[in-house]
Amino acid sequence: MANVIELTGVTKRFGHVTALDGLDLSVSAGEVHGFLGPNGAGKTTTLRLVLGLLRADAGSMTVLGLDPWRDVAELHRRLAYVPGDVALWPNLTGGEVIDLLGRLQGGQDAARRDRLVELFDLDPTRRARTYSKGNRQKVALIAALATDAELLLLDEPTSGLDPLMEDAFRGEVRALRDQGRSVLLSSHILSEAEALSDRVSIIRAGKVVETGGLDQLRHLTRTSVTADVRTVPEGLERLPGVHDVVVVNHRVSAQVEPSGLEPIMHALTAAGLRTLTSQPPTLEDLFLRHYGVAAGDATDDAGAGRSDRA
Amino acid sequence: MRDTLVGTGSLIRLGLRRDRWLLPVWILAFAVMAGSTATASADLFPDLASRVEAARRLNGTASVVALFGRVYDPTSIGALSMIKYTAFMTAVLAVLVVVVMVRHTRADEESGRLELLGGGRLGRNAPLTAALTICVGASLLLGLLSGAALVAGGLPVAGSFAFGLGWAATGLAFGAVAGVTAQIASTSRSAIGMSSMIIAVTYVLRAVGDLAEPGPSFLSWLSPIGWNQQVRAYAGDRWWVLLLPLALFAVLVPVAFALRARRDLGAGLREERPGPARGSLAGVWDLAVRLQDRVLAAWLVAFVLFGAVIGSLVSGVEDFFGSANAQDLIKQLGGGQALTDAFLSAEITILGILAAVFGIAAVNHLRAEETAGHAESLLSTTTTRTRWATSHVVVALAGVALLMLLGGLSIGAGAALSLHDGGQVARVTAVSVAQVPGVWVMCSIALAVFGWLPRLTPGVWGLYVAFVALGEFGVLWHAPQWLTDLSPFQHAPRLPLDSGTVTAVVALTATAAVVAALGYVGWRRRDLTA
Ligand SMILES: Nc1ncnc2c1ncn2[C@@H]1O[C@H](COP(=O)(O)OP(=O)(O)OP(=O)(O)O)[C@@H](O)[C@H]1O
Ligand SMILES: [Mg+2]
Numbered sequence: 001m002a003n004v005i006e007l008t009g010v011t012k013r014f015g016h017v018t019a020l021d022g023l024d025l026s027v028s029a030g031e032v033h034g035f036l037g038p039n040g041a042g043k044t045t046t047l048r049l050v051l052g053l054l055r056a057d058a059g060s061m062t063v064l065g066l067d068p069w070r071d072v073a074e075l076h077r078r079l080a081y082v083p084g085d086v087a088l089w090p091n092l093t094g095g096e097v098i099d100l101l102g103r104l105q106g107g108q109d110a111a112r113r114d115r116l117v118e119l120f121d122l123d124p125t126r127r128a129r130t131y132s133k134g135n136r137q138k139v140a141l142i143a144a145l146a147t148d149a150e151l152l153l154l155d156e157p158t159s160g161l162d163p164l165m166e167d168a169f170r171g172e173v174r175a176l177r178d179q180g181r182s183v184l185l186s187s188h189i190l191s192e193a194e195a196l197s198d199r200v201s202i203i204r205a206g207k208v209v210e211t212g213g214l215d216q217l218r219h220l221t222r223t224s225v226t227a228d229v230r231t232v233p234e235g236l237e238r239l240p241g242v243h244d245v246v247v248v249n250h251r252v253s254a255q256v257e258p259s260g261l262e263p264i265m266h267a268l269t270a271a272g273l274r275t276l277t278s279q280p281p282t283l284e285d286l287f288l289r290h291y292g293v294a295a296g297d298a299t300d301d302a303g304a305g306r307s308d309r310a
Numbered sequence: 311m312r313d314t315l316v317g318t319g320s321l322i323r324l325g326l327r328r329d330r331w332l333l334p335v336w337i338l339a340f341a342v343m344a345g346s347t348a349t350a351s352a353d354l355f356p357d358l359a360s361r362v363e364a365a366r367r368l369n370g371t372a373s374v375v376a377l378f379g380r381v382y383d384p385t386s387i388g389a390l391s392m393i394k395y396t397a398f399m400t401a402v403l404a405v406l407v408v409v410v411m412v413r414h415t416r417a418d419e420e421s422g423r424l425e426l427l428g429g430g431r432l433g434r435n436a437p438l439t440a441a442l443t444i445c446v447g448a449s450l451l452l453g454l455l456s457g458a459a460l461v462a463g464g465l466p467v468a469g470s471f472a473f474g475l476g477w478a479a480t481g482l483a484f485g486a487v488a489g490v491t492a493q494i495a496s497t498s499r500s501a502i503g504m505s506s507m508i509i510a511v512t513y514v515l516r517a518v519g520d521l522a523e524p525g526p527s528f529l530s531w532l533s534p535i536g537w538n539q540q541v542r543a544y545a546g547d548r549w550w551v552l553l554l555p556l557a558l559f560a561v562l563v564p565v566a567f568a569l570r571a572r573r574d575l576g577a578g579l580r581e582e583r584p585g586p587a588r589g590s591l592a593g594v595w596d597l598a599v600r601l602q603d604r605v606l607a608a609w610l611v612a613f614v615l616f617g618a619v620i621g622s623l624v625s626g627v628e629d630f631f632g633s634a635n636a637q638d639l640i641k642q643l644g645g646g647q648a649l650t651d652a653f654l655s656a657e658i659t660i661l662g663i664l665a666a667v668f669g670i671a672a673v674n675h676l677r678a679e680e681t682a683g684h685a686e687s688l689l690s691t692t693t694t695r696t697r698w699a700t701s702h703v704v705v706a707l708a709g710v711a712l713l714m715l716l717g718g719l720s721i722g723a724g725a726a727l728s729l730h731d732g733g734q735v736a737r738v739t740a741v742s743v744a745q746v747p748g749v750w751v752m753c754s755i756a757l758a759v760f761g762w763l764p765r766l767t768p769g770v771w772g773l774y775v776a777f778v779a780l781g782e783f784g785v786l787w788h789a790p791q792w793l794t795d796l797s798p799f800q801h802a803p804r805l806p807l808d809s810g811t812v813t814a815v816v817a818l819t820a821t822a823a824v825v826a827a828l829g830y831v832g833w834r835r836r837d838l839t840a
Contacts, residue, residue, distance in 0.1 A: 048686075048838065051689075051690045053686060053689060053690065053837070053838040054837045054838060055835070055836075055837055072689075072694055072695075073692050073694050076690060076691055076692045076693075077692050079690075080690075081687075081690035083683065083686050083687060083690075085683055086683075086687075087682050087683030087684055087686075087687070088684075088687075089597075089601070089684060090420075090497060091497075092585075092589070092591075092600075093584075093585035093586055093587065093589075095585075095586060095587040095588050095589055096585070096586060096588070096589035096590075096591060097589070098589065099588060099589030099590075099591070100589050100591045100593075100597065101687065101691060103589075103591075103592060103593060104593060104594070104688065104691035104692060104693050105691045105692065106691075106692050123584075124587040124588075125584035125585055125586065125587045126584060126585070127585055129420070129496075129497060140687070153690075
């Protein structure tokens with residue numbers, strides 16, 4: 001099937017600020033597409049353009065085969081959106097907002113709505129002004145997930161959710177994918193996109209700088225290898241594709257490009273390998289590579305998302 | 311203690327910066343109004359006899375006493391000319407003080423602004439202290455400037471400053487009241503609502519108290535607005551009465567701080583009750599009504615009451631303005647033939663001007679919903695831009711029409727009763743409803759600004775004030791005719807209705823439609839902004 005979102009050369013300026021600068025993005029039907037970028041990269045702007053809330057200065061956009069600026073009503077019947085900054089009417093209760101948005105969306109499944117309220121542990125009788133950020137986020141998520149939308153646009157959907165709720169959310173997104181629906185999910189939390197996405201686009205300063213399946217993108221980065229050996233071999237850092245070699249007593253660690261894996265494994269085995277851990281590249285690494293931050297800074301929390309994705 | 315005040319200075323500066331238009335405009339408006347009225351009164355009541363006569367009639371008309379109070383020295387031109395300002399405008403002043411106080415305390419908490427600043431070391435008591443400081447400063451400045459304006463208007467110095475300081479002290483008292491309600495209420499809206507209720511009660515207390523013969527009963531002394539009347543500026547200048555509002559201020563301010571200490575940022579002392587788990591709102595129409603219905607209901611009540619009072623005044627009009635001068639003036643203002651018609655027309659025009667406040671605010675709700683981020687949620691559903699905007703525009707237009715209809719009926723009924731002429735109901739209601747298209751023009755201007763220049767939405771109020779001022783003072787300022795004619799209020803139909811009325815109604819309706827259509831065009835092609 002065709003792409004559900006197809007943006008080519010999209011440019012959006014706010015006064016003298018160029019928020020999007022010739023952005024290309026395609027999301028295929030039935031995939032969960034991660035949309036990654038640092039603050040101010042243009043993620044929210046892109047989503048708003050896709051929704052027809054903003055008007056592009058240049059480029060072409062097709063969403064579900066429609067023009068997002070002209071075919072608003074028809075398009076919005078088929079998609080659902082969760083804004084990054086969920087604002088609710090302070091005097092309405094959470095339940096009232098969910099039902100209102102559901103009706104405006106063209107109807108929601110009542111049973112699914114109730115199940116989601118239960119799942120996300122939301123008290124729907126409270127006035128929105130008394131909700132925490134996480135609870136406001138849940139209201140918008142429930143409203144969107146309870147619809148039959150073909151395409152979901154989620155702008156940093158888990159910001160404010162605690163780990164338990166984040167887990168529940170991931171389960172729901174996977175269920176959506178199993179039903180063949182498409183999701184565009186923006187985030188700067190890499191583990192989240194990594195845990196959920198089939199494909200990822202990385203945006204920086206209004207341009208998509210990298211896009212592809214996780215496997216495709218992984219070859220671009222380095223595996224982190226740590227080994228305990230009997231005797232530390234000489235000249236590891238001179239092997240092709242091996243970087244950042246650190247030796248502490250009998251422990252060796254290094255960052256290794258795909259081409260360097262074979263030579264370093266030979267060397268380590270020859271040196272009497274006792275234990276070996278290798279971590280596949282994370283999106284964290286990819287991300288850092290593109291935004292020029294030293295990769296070592298982020299290895300600490302890089303493991304969080306991976307365990308989900310065996 | 312000092313710790314809890316950290317950051318007060320910067321909050322005051324920030325507050326003054328945010329209010330750099332609001333406060334000066336408001337303070338100057340009060341001073342200029344008072345001064346201009348003083349000048350005008352000297353022409354209206356040139357000799358002692360005319361003053362005594364006017365004061366006698368005012369004091370003898372119950373509805374005037376209830377609405378404005380009494381003239382305590384019939385020989386004093388000052389007491390006579392300030393009659394509308396002593397209680398009525400003081401209540402308006404109280405509302406403004408409350409809005410400013412809540413804006414800098416509760417509303418800032420709600421928007422998260424204080425939390426943001428609080429992170430950067432902000433003492434717990436800093437916001438309340440800053441708001442009170444701004445309020446005290448503004449009230450004093452308003453009082454002193456008004457005193458000076460009254461002196462410039464030709465009134466005695468002592469009385470003028472007694473009057474000005476009366477305003478200042480009342481401002482302080484209601485500032486402290488708002489300081490307390492801002493701690494009790496759980497939202498800024500309910501804080502303003504609670505304070506407004508208190509203002510209304512104090513107003514009614516003194517109305518009932520003033521009606522007692524011969525002078526005020528103890529009820530008037532229970533009301534801060536009553537105190538302001540009992541200062542009796544230009545009629546004895548009882549300075550000691552000023553101590554009462556100051557004492558109230560001194561009592562309430564510590565109470566506000568004590569309450570503040572007992573609650574969390576963002577929370578009120580009043581507990582939240584759970585609401586419905588299921589929504590009954592079927593769409594954006596329901597939502598627009600739900601967001602504005604209480605406000606509209608309050609306006610409707612006010613219009614009906616105001617109308618009843620105005621209507622019942624009619625029978626007194628003929629002898630009320632006994633002097634030939636006054637009759638000329640009223641005829642000029644009203645443009646009608648009979649004096650009663652002129653009076654009714656003038657009051658109904660005012661009704662229209664007031665209804666425009668509701669209409670503009672209702673249309674400006676669109677912008678508020680947009681900046682709050684609510685529009686983003688709605689417009690990413692199947693709701694189209696046109697449909698959503700129309701939901702609020704309809705509330706505005708229908709609300710205005712309803713206000714003018716009920717206000718007109720109420721005036722008409724009052725007039726019919728007091729003139730023993732049932733025919734008044736229909737003709738007064740008709741002319742009141744005929745004001746609607748002019749008010750709609752203001753609403754559609756607000757829509758056009760929303761569509762094309764959303765960031766200038768507050769500027770609609772400036773335009774509104776300019777139009778009203780041109781109508782009131784245009785002649786005084788020698789404003790060119792074409793400029794005055796720009797104001798839709800200038801073309802509002804008056805009694806008696808004739809074929810010219812139809813022309814005006816059609817022309818104004820057409821103008822409103824064209825301007826609104828223009829607004830829609832802009833709105834449909836612009837970006838959603840914050
Ligand atoms: N209405 C606007 N007016 C002016 N500039 C804007 C507007 N909206 C966005 N921008 C600018 O466009 C750029 C992209 O912003 P955008 O909100 O799309 O970033 P983002 O990737 O969503 O960031 P974040 O991760 O912080 O949410 C930023 O430089 C931002 O300042
Ligand atoms: Mg964003």
